[in-house]
Amino acid sequence: MRSTTGWQATDSSTLRRTLLQRRDLRTDDVAVRVDYCGVCHSDLHALRDYDTHSGAPLVPGHEFTGVVTGTGPGVTTFSIGDHVAVGNIVDSCGVCAMCGAGQENFCHSFPTLTYGGTDRQDGSTTLGGFSREYVVREAFAYPLPAGLDPAAAAPLLCAGITVWEPLRALAVGPGSRVAVAGLGGLGHLAVRLAVALGATTTVISRSRDKHADALRLGAHDLLDSTDPEQMATARDTFDVVIDTISAPHDLGPYLKLVAMDGTLSLLGYLGPVTVETTALLVGRKRLGSAGSGGRPATAEMLQFCADNGIAADIEVLPSAQVATALGRLRQNDVRYRFVLDMSDLDS
Numbered sequence: 001m002r003s004t005t006g007w008q009a010t011d012s013s014t015l016r017r018t019l020l021q022r023r024d025l026r027t028d029d030v031a032v033r034v035d036y037c038g039v040c041h042s043d044l045h046a047l048r049d050y051d052t053h054s055g056a057p058l059v060p061g062h063e064f065t066g067v068v069t070g071t072g073p074g075v076t077t078f079s080i081g082d083h084v085a086v087g088n089i090v091d092s093c094g095v096c097a098m099c100g101a102g103q104e105n106f107c108h109s110f111p112t113l114t115y116g117g118t119d120r121q122d123g124s125t126t127l128g129g130f131s132r133e134y135v136v137r138e139a140f141a142y143p144l145p146a147g148l149d150p151a152a153a154a155p156l157l158c159a160g161i162t163v164w165e166p167l168r169a170l171a172v173g174p175g176s177r178v179a180v181a182g183l184g185g186l187g188h189l190a191v192r193l194a195v196a197l198g199a200t201t202t203v204i205s206r207s208r209d210k211h212a213d214a215l216r217l218g219a220h221d222l223l224d225s226t227d228p229e230q231m232a233t234a235r236d237t238f239d240v241v242i243d244t245i246s247a248p249h250d251l252g253p254y255l256k257l258v259a260m261d262g263t264l265s266l267l268g269y270l271g272p273v274t275v276e277t278t279a280l281l282v283g284r285k286r287l288g289s290a291g292s293g294g295r296p297a298t299a300e301m302l303q304f305c306a307d308n309g310i311a312a313d314i315e316v317l318p319s320a321q322v323a324t325a326l327g328r329l330r331q332n333d334v335r336y337r338f339v340l341d342m343s344d345l346d347s
């Protein structure tokens with residue numbers, strides 16, 4: 001085994017710097033020195049649920065960039081020193097219809113998650129990117145395209161791909177009318193990507209102090225979700241509403257905004273939700289969702305971001321300040337993604 005250090009949960013609110021073991025490199029593994037890891041709202045959800053997870057070790061972090069420091073004997077795509085990016089899926093069965101279609105994120109035997117997943121060979125619980133080293137199959141590491149800043153690119157690997165897949169699947173492009181609800185980590189990247197795809201893009205936010213940012217990110221319009229009049233005026237006007245709100249909420253007002261035959265794509269982990277069927281019936285509206293992305297889409301998204309100068313707006317903190325990052329994210333006090341700098345784990 002290889003030793004490294006990382007931030008492991010001791011309870012649902014505390015992460016402690018801990019010595020971690022990584023597996024020895026298998027034939028097709030690469031070892032990655034993790035330089036930057038984004039802090040996703042899903043990390044907060046995982047910590048919230050930690051106490052109910054029967055003591056399985058939890059090291060969060062599933063969007064990171066770094067440098068290859070070791071390669072297994074069968075690795076063909078990477079060499080030591082290459083800059084790479086890793087997202088929230090690190091393995092899949094490789095043989096089911098979904099894997100065959102390049103949708104490893106929907107693998108029929110469930111993809112192996114970057115943390116809290118079960119390794120397909122040794123059954124161990126995967127430990128995430130809030131650590132200095134990660135060992136991953138080369139197929140689930142992506143070359144970081146030249147021109148992308150490694151810190152600002154890290155959030156592309158979860159927040160970015162999660163909004164990219166539905167935007168692409170719903171054929172967003174010039175002429176599309178897109179709204180993005182919730183201007184956080186996912187939301188601000190959804191705005192940038194939708195605008196770059198050519199869509200007329202509106203931000204729906206309850207935070208007035210984010211309105212100037214929304215315009216700076218490229219949004220063409222704004223809706224204050226706390227103002228029923230504004231919401232009513234925008235009825236039936238969007239082909240796609242990307243809902244990134246992280247807390248349970250009434251879908252009714254958001255479905256009202258969807259135009260006939262349009263889609264509300266719900267991306268937050270909300271658990272069970274209630275939908276009034278007439279809210280779908282009137283206007284033949286669709287309710288959809290998406291989660292993460294397959295390997296081809298992830299590579300495509302990274303290249304699109306490099307070509308269009310897209311990355312996250314980040315606040316970089318030393319990894320020792322992980323508690324500050326999580327606490328402020330919980331308070332909606334982030335513009336728009338915290339990224340942990342892992343180099344402090346060397347000392």
Ligand SMILES: NC(=O)c1ccc[n+]([C@@H]2O[C@H](COP(=O)([O-])OP(=O)(O)OC[C@H]3O[C@@H](n4cnc5c(N)ncnc54)[C@H](OP(=O)(O)O)[C@@H]3O)[C@@H](O)[C@H]2O)c1
Pocket residue numbers: 039040041042043045158159162181182183184185186187204205206207210244245246247248249267268269270290291292329332336
């Ligand atoms: N489907 C997937 O594969 C996937 C991947 C990653 C994350 N997620 C989930 O997606 C959600 C968003 O993640 P994130 O990292 O973007 O979170 P985030 O940075 O915290 O952003 C969430 C945004 O939702 C809005 N919001 C939060 N609480 C709200 C409330 N009570 N009522 C109305 N709006 C509220 C806020 O926007 P405003 O201030 O603008 O209103 C906030 O900035 C989380 O549930 C996360 O777990 C899913």
Ligand SMILES: [Zn+2]
Pocket residue numbers: 040041042043062088158159
């Ligand atoms: Zn995430």
Ligand SMILES: [Zn+2]
Pocket residue numbers: 092093094095096097098099104106107108109
């Ligand atoms: Zn599969």
